[in-house]
Amino acid sequence: MADADKRFRDFGSATNRTNRMNKLRVLIVDDEKDVSRVMAINLQLEGLDVIEIHDGLSAIDSVEEFKPDCIVLDVMLPKVNGWDVLKFIKNNPATAGIPVIMVTAKVLEKDQLHGLGAGAARYITKPFSPAVLTEAVKSVLESQEREEVARKRRETIEHLQLSLIHKISDILISTSALDDLLERVADKLANLFDLSLCGLLLSDNDESEMYVFHKALHQWDRGKNVSRNVVSRRDAEKLKGVFAANRLPVRISDLEEFNLNMIFLGMSAMEEGYAFPLFEHDKYLGAVIVADKSSVDLSPDEVSLLATITNQVAVAVARARLHENLREEEVIHKRLLHQTITAQETERRRLASEMHDSVVQSLVGMSYKLQVIEKKIALETYDELQIDLKALGEQLNTSIKELRDLLLGLRPPMLDDMGLLKALDVYLKSFGIKNDIQCVFQEPDDMPQLNKDAQINLFRIAQEALNNIEKHARASRVTVEIEVLESELHLMIRDDGRGFTISKTQHNPRKLGIASMRERTELLGGRLSVKSEVDHGTVVKIDVPLKQIVEE
Incomplete structure (x- = not known):
């Protein structure tokens, strides 16, 4: 190129214009x-010799024939596109050193990249x-500027890589559900590298599942198709074995007895692709597989970019799986809690029924008998005995009332017979009389039918x-209010008692039954809040979505 450099420095002279x-x-x-x-006229004005070609196939022939010093290449060409022309130039040792300037509307x-x-x-x-264009040529x-051109090219590639990684990161950060994550990542990768298929293979001990993003191959298709299929243990284990020995990306064609079409079941025949491992620390999660119906030839920079992206995908997949496991555990926890509460209520109903039918009835019978004996004795002169029997009768009646109050707490019969509002009203009145507290119950105007x-x-x-x-507040007034809005039901219990410091109960929430109330609230899909201030009372509020509690 020394002669070419000299010709370039002198190409504006009259002598070189003629030669x-x-x-x-x-x-x-x-x-x-x-x-x-x-473009040709402007370059000719600078003293350059210009040859014009208008299709990719002729360009390949002309490169070999004319050996140009520089090539200005469009991408969207007839017969052979610009990408394939560029690939031919750079893969041919005789032409690989010719600088190529891409000039295209693909922005x-x-x-x-x-x-x-x-x-x-x-x-x-x-x-x-x-x-x-003139400055670029x-x-x-x-020759003095070639190192600067190479440096700027590398900086541009790195900038583009960082920009694309940032966009992928936004997807990974904003998506926690595994299905959504896989679909959006596969979509982005397939479009990013103009590939027909992108699959994310997730492996576990039981089976391996392939999540496939399939770009439309025909203009009448709807753009894309997303599907999932189970991958054979043989193919999954083969990939796992390859990556266990070497965590580097691998060409599918380099794998022995590995059939892409067995991975992408039901898709158009795929000829070539790449597989990138998904590792979270030392744990193998699966692989990202990209493929196309024609040959796939990613540049080293593209392979490096995909490898970086798949490392981020691995972290996101691990996070999404953890999120799913936590959600499953939460569902199990709610199911167990529901079963526990149901069992408690069943046992309470049984105890209340048995105590009412046996102990209470027996005590009531004894009370009646004492009254009969008292009347008989009244005819005689056993004054002291009559006084003792009367005291015993009063004690017995007190015990019966306390037992009935206990039964009311265990399982108010009107809760089953007349519903929540009546049960709360009766219980609140009994609570007020027992504790000498003024109690107010504020009912909603229109109460929907709630499930059991x-x-x-x-x-x-x-x-x-x-x-x-009753135990802690020393209150003189209590208000229980139920409010029904368009989509929520609010239950609020307010007292004017001595209150407490919320922070002191956070380390021991069960001391005031807050944990129990919160568990029951969460079981209904609602939120519980407790507000309290020393000497200014306490407010317990429950907000529950109506769709969770209304009887269907």
């Missing part, structure tokens, strides 16, 4: 003839100023709050 054989030769490949002509970052990563020296997007032909679980749990929450008031 076209010594001029630097530029090959322009663009199917838009008007655009090609404008996306992925296209720029594809061009520069495949070996283009510069990437210029249309429309552009002729001066920009000079920079790649001038909702009625039981709302009653128990109110009961627990009232128990706390």
Whole structure:
């Protein structure tokens, strides 16, 4: 290229204008003839020899025939596209050193990365100023500027890689559900590298599942198709074995007895692809597999970018799986809690029924008998005995009342017979009389029919709050209010007692029954809040979505 450099430095002289054989030769490949002509005229004014070609196949022949000093190459060409022309140039030792300037209307970052990563020296997007093209051609032909051109090319590639990684990161950060994560990542990767298929293979001890994003191969398709299928243990284990020995990406064609079409079941025949491992620390999670119906030839920069992206995907997949496991554990916890509460209520109902039918009836019978004996004795003169029997009768009646109150707490019969509002009203009145507290019950104007679980749990929450008031609050007034809005039901228990410091109960929430109330609230899909201030009372509020508690 020393002679070419000298010719470039002197190409503006009159001597070199007349001697076209010594001029630097530029090959322009663009199917838009008007655009090609404008580029040619501007370069010819700089003293360059220009050859114009308008399709990819002729460009390949011309490169070998004319051995140009520089090539200006469009992407969207007839017969053979610009990407394949560039690939041919850079894979041929005889032409690999010729600088190529991509001039195209493809402005996306992925296209720029594809061009520069495949070996283009510069990437210029249309429309552009002729001066920009002239400066680019000079920079790649001038030997003193070649190192600067290479440096800028590398900086541009790194900038594009960081930009694309950032966009992928946004998807990974904003998506926690595994299905959504896989679909969006596969979609992005398939479009990023212009591939027909992108699959994410997730492996576990039981079976391996392939999540496939399939781009439309025909214009009448709807754009994309997402599917999932089970991968044979043999193929999954083969990939796992390859990556266990080496965590580097691998070409599918380099794997023995590995059939892409067995991975992408039901898809069009795939010829080539790449597999990238998914590791979270030392744990193998699966692989990202990209493929196409034609040959796939990613540049080293594209392979490096995909490897970086798949490392991020592995972390996101691990996080999504953890999120799913936590959700499953939460569902199991709620199911067990529901079963426990149901068992408690069943046992309470049984105890209340047995105590009412046996102990209470027996005590009532004894009370009646004492009254009969008292009347008989009244006819005689056993004054002291009569007094003792009367006292015993009063004690017995007190015990019967206390036992009935206990039964009311265990399982108010009106909760089953007349519903939540009546049960709360009766219980609150009994609570007020027992503790000498003024109690107010504010009912909603229109109460929907609640399911049994909702009625039981709302009653128990109110009961627990009232128990706390009885034991700790020293209140003189209590208000229980139920409010029904469009989509929520609010239950609020307010007292004017001595209150407490919330922070002191956070380390021992069961001391005031807060944990029990919260568990029952969460079981209904609601939220519990407790507000309290020393000497200013306490407010317990439960907000529950109506759709969770209304009887269907």
